[in-house]
Amino acid sequence: MKLIARDALYLFLVFLLVVNLWVTSHENEKLKIGQESIKENLIVSQLTHEIFEVRHHAKLVKRLMGNHLDNESKLALLIELNNTKYSLSKLEMNADHLGAWLGYEENTPSEGECVELLDVVYSSIQRGNMTNNDVFLASKGIDAIINFTYVYPPTYENIVKGLGEMNRECGELLQEAKK
Numbered sequence: 001m002k003l004i005a006r007d008a009l010y011l012f013l014v015f016l017l018v019v020n021l022w023v024t025s026h027e028n029e030k031l032k033i034g035q036e037s038i039k040e041n042l043i044v045s046q047l048t049h050e051i052f053e054v055r056h057h058a059k060l061v062k063r064l065m066g067n068h069l070d071n072e073s074k075l076a077l078l079i080e081l082n083n084t085k086y087s088l089s090k091l092e093m094n095a096d097h098l099g100a101w102l103g104y105e106e107n108t109p110s111e112g113e114c115v116e117l118l119d120v121v122y123s124s125i126q127r128g129n130m131t132n133n134d135v136f137l138a139s140k141g142i143d144a145i146i147n148f149t150y151v152y153p154p155t156y157e158n159i160v161k162g163l164g165e166m167n168r169e170c171g172e173l174l175q176e177a178k179k
Contacts, residue, residue, distance in 0.1 A: 055149035057084035114170035
């Protein structure tokens with residue numbers, strides 16, 4: 001009788017350990033899913049902040065391009081073009097880096113066509129040989145950048161998709177500029 005009671009007690013303790021392991025495993029899985037969600041929300045929040053920064057600089061470029069370019073306006077335009085280019089390249093780099101951290105390694109957004117277009121515009125303005133066609137292409141490129149900044153709802157996938165579409169538009173504009 002003692003042997004059966006002891007075996008039953010051991011069996012009950014093993015059962016409690018298995019149940020405890022299952023509950024712990026289940027709770028760990030819930031925590032892991034919660035951590036992934038928090039991590040993605042933090043990344044999207046960071047990228048959204050950077051998108052607003054790009055929008056701010058691109059809108060300033062758009063306003064400055066509409067003004068008559070005296071030396072002060074030209075300098076302000078060059079500064080804002082450089083700020084837009086920096087903010088956009090930082091956004092693309094962070095989207096790549098943070099996306100890889102989230103596990104989206106196949107979804108790399110940065111192609112850099114808009115950054116390259118901004119570089120071409122910057123050089124044309126700096127040299128002082130910007131034609132009306134260059135102004136038109138630059139304006140369309142800035143419009144593509146500004147339109148991208150209105151990507152909602154801001155999820156990582158939408159940001160990547162928006163960056164891709166924006167860079168395709170800028171790539172087409174670069175092809176027109178090379179003609």
